[in-house]
Amino acid sequence: MAVDRAPLLDRKLLDGLAALEGRARPPLRDLDASIRPGSRPGSRPGSRPGSRPGSRPGSRLSARAAIALFDAQAGSRHLDLAARALRARGDGFYTIGSSGHEGNAAVAAALRPTDPAFLHYRSGAFFLARAHQVPGQTPLLDVLLGVCASADDPIAGGRHKVFGSLPLAIPPQTSTIASHLHKAVGAAVALDRAARLGAAVTPPPDAIVACSFGDASANHSTATGAINAAAWTAFQHLPVPILFVCEDNGIGISVRTPAGWIAASYRDRPGLHYVWADGLDLPHAYDAACAAVEHVRATRRPAFLHLRTVRLLGHAGSDVEQSYRGLAEIEADEAADPVLATARLLVESGARTAAEVRWQYEELRARVAALADEAARRPRLQSAAEVIAPLAPRTPEAIAVEAARPAPAAARAALWDDKLPELERPGHLAVHINRALGDLLAKYPELIAFGEDVARKGGVYNVTAELSRRAGVGRVFNTLLDEQSILGLAIGAGQLGLLPIPEIQYLAYLHNAEDQLRGEAASLQFFSAGRYRNPMVVRIAGYGYQKGFGGHFHNDNSVAVLRDIPGLVIASPARGDDAAAMLRTCVAAAKVDGAVCVFLEPIALYMTRDVHEPGDGLWTSAYDPAAHAPLGAARRYGDGADVLLVSFANGAWMSLRALRRLEREHGISGRVLDLRWLAPLPVDDLVREACAVGRVLVVDETRRSGGVSEAVIAALVDRGFTGRIARVASEDSYIPLGAAASHVLVSEADIERAALALCGARPLASVAP
Ligand SMILES: Cc1ncc(C[n+]2csc(CCOP(=O)(O)OP(=O)(O)O)c2C)c(N)n1
Ligand SMILES: [Mg+2]
Secondary structure, three states, rough: OOOOHHHHHHHHHHHHHHHHHOOOOOOOOOOOOOOOOOOOOOOOOOOOOOOOOOOOOOOOOOOHHHHHHHHHHHHHHHHHHHHHHHHHHHOOOOOOOOOOOHHHHHHHHOOOOOEEOOOOOHHHHHHHHHHHHHOOHHHHHHHHHHHHOEEOOOOOOOOOOOOOOOOEEEEOOOOOOOHHHHHHHHHHHHHHHHHHOOOOOOOOOOOOOOEEEEOOOOHHHHHHHHHHHHHHHHOOOOOOOOEEEEHHHHHHHHEEEEOOOOHHHOOOOOOOOEEEEEOOOOOHHHHHHHHHHHHHHHHOOOEEEEEEEEOOOOOOOOOHHHHHOOHHHHHHHHHOHHHHHHHHHHHHHOOOOOHHHHHHHHHHHHHHHHHHHHHOOOEEOOOOOOOOOOOOOOOHHHHHHHHOOOOOHHHHHHHHOOOOHHHHOOOHHHHHHHHHHHHHHOOOEEEEEEEEOOOOOOOOOOOOOHHHHOOOOEEEEEOOOOOHHHHHHHHHHHHOOEEEEEEEEEEHHOHHHHHHHHHHHHHHHOOOOOOOOOOOOEEEEEEOOOOOOOOOOOOOOOHHHHHHOOOEEEEEOOOOHHHHHHHHHHHHHHHOOOOEEEEEEEEHOOOOOOOOOOOOOOEEEEEOOOOOOOOOOOOEEEOOOOEEEEEEEEEEEEEEHHHHHHHHHOOOOOOEEEEEEOOOOHHHHHHHHHHHEEEEEEEEEEEEEHHHHHHHHHHHOOOOOEEEEEEEEEEEOOOHHHHHHHHHHOOOHHHHHHHHHHEEEEEEEEOOO
């Protein structure tokens, strides 16, 4: 039978306190016992030694600060105990606790409350300690509201139990392991870059970023990648003021971290300053944390704080720890309880009597219990509409106004060296995207564009050519080769107030980084009830049909991973004028609504100028700096009534060509609807056109399974369309090299065949809506 060790741990702590009775030194005379919110927790660097009573000789932790931090540590412990009690009575839903990790209170004390902190899920004491530094906070109730999944939870509104707070500069994190480290690095890089650009961002310019994670998580590619990205940046003497805090309890659920592994891995990394801290000993943890924080703040270079902790009470309430750990090992950790260690410190230093500590502990128990009852009574989320409300707010009118707002003429003239792009001859897709990006750089001083090879090379396809020179290397720059880092930089920069346009070189390279979009970027407004946002427009070059250049990495038509991300905007223009207009709309949606947008560019159409005959120039257009396109509005070509070809990207171009032949060779008239937006799908436009024609052929260059046509046909069915529907889609296959690619991709011949079949091989009379 598994024993719940929570009451045992509590008992042991009380026994420990009892054992301290009689061991107290006389109380320190000049110590003001009441720790007011807003008071600084430790003695400031540079203050005269001995000017305040210390918690221990040689430590910078004052006795007063130690009392305040004990309050945070003991408060965190009682939150863990209350979470289990709430769970047991059916009022609470989350029991992953912070017990044994309460040393992280010292890290909070070493930081400033304005330093953005991206926290591990065992950060109860950090959270409470930081809350002590900011007036007017109610952190105990706030955490309990999260545990009870109450709609009143002031950060996630009952959507998840997270440590997060806007006034405390703690963006909420969910628990996918270490995936928050990339955005923390991104925020750190963006912090100093924003200052140099003169862009107004939320944290003060001398802020640093902190992030924490567990020892097992330190092995995850997200952690190793993010730490590498920070070190890579620092190695080049670029500022990246970040504190990595690895809370090392020696285990990840049931898997032990090899002894010495974290130190061996991180002690001697170039560009990374390593500091060891004993999180079971408050003065040591505080002194080490101060040293690490000061290093980061002064040098703007990363530090790795290796914080020793123990894990008490198992991984979570449901974890039967005894099934994989021996009792002696569990009891050894319990004997190292950091809350008891701080109690001992307070008594032995004379800061508190044992009775006072005990009173403080019991008073917290009573307060937390009362607040737990209160939290359990608070309202829960009542409907799908309420749950979804903050996911992806849309204000189309405001977006249209923002998109229409022109860039300042002087900024445009400067960026384009007085050669304005609207005076150029009609251009193709790549040129339009380039010009729109340039204009957006002129319009938004806070806009940054980055990715692999985007700077001097101008990207693989020249789409960002010259932009780095025109706008400056601080705004259009190369990143290291790591898509997770690229998206993490976008998230961090967006959260701080910049307007990031990251580029993913090929759609195939999104896949190894996709969680940064799905789990992190797209979920932030949801898990913060709209309090935090990370606006961005991710440019991705994709799809198949490249002539003479191939392989499945460069021709990828898999969009399923994007289509089901809630709230994600997916724009996919087929031609230049649409692309420029839609890019402006996406950036406006990011600015106004905090939207996370993906801008999927068909590589094979980048340089395409003609549609039907060489030299017809029908796929080029003049550049219009004022154009924008409503989110989720399709574009229609023609008004024939025999068949509607519904498509997007390369498929739209192919459909136009196929329709011309259908008209000329078979007398079939039709129209092409270019969806332009894969999310939100232009369902109204789709249904209207489908009803007008009665026969719909969906031309889908993405895969038959998980491809766009599934959504299009489902939308028609959902809306009661009763006409005929057919589709052509690409095979469920990777795209092979060379000419073999044509065997698996939708072709114009496929479109013609399917359209003829749909129309009964000869023109039929139109079907009334
Ligand atoms: C990507 C991912 N894989 C697996 C998990 C499941 N998981 C949750 S916590 C955890 C162990 C983490 O251990 P550690 O980083 O040492 O943190 P600790 O819980 O010990 O503080 C695992 C495997 C997850 N949340 N995310
Ligand atoms: Mg661990």
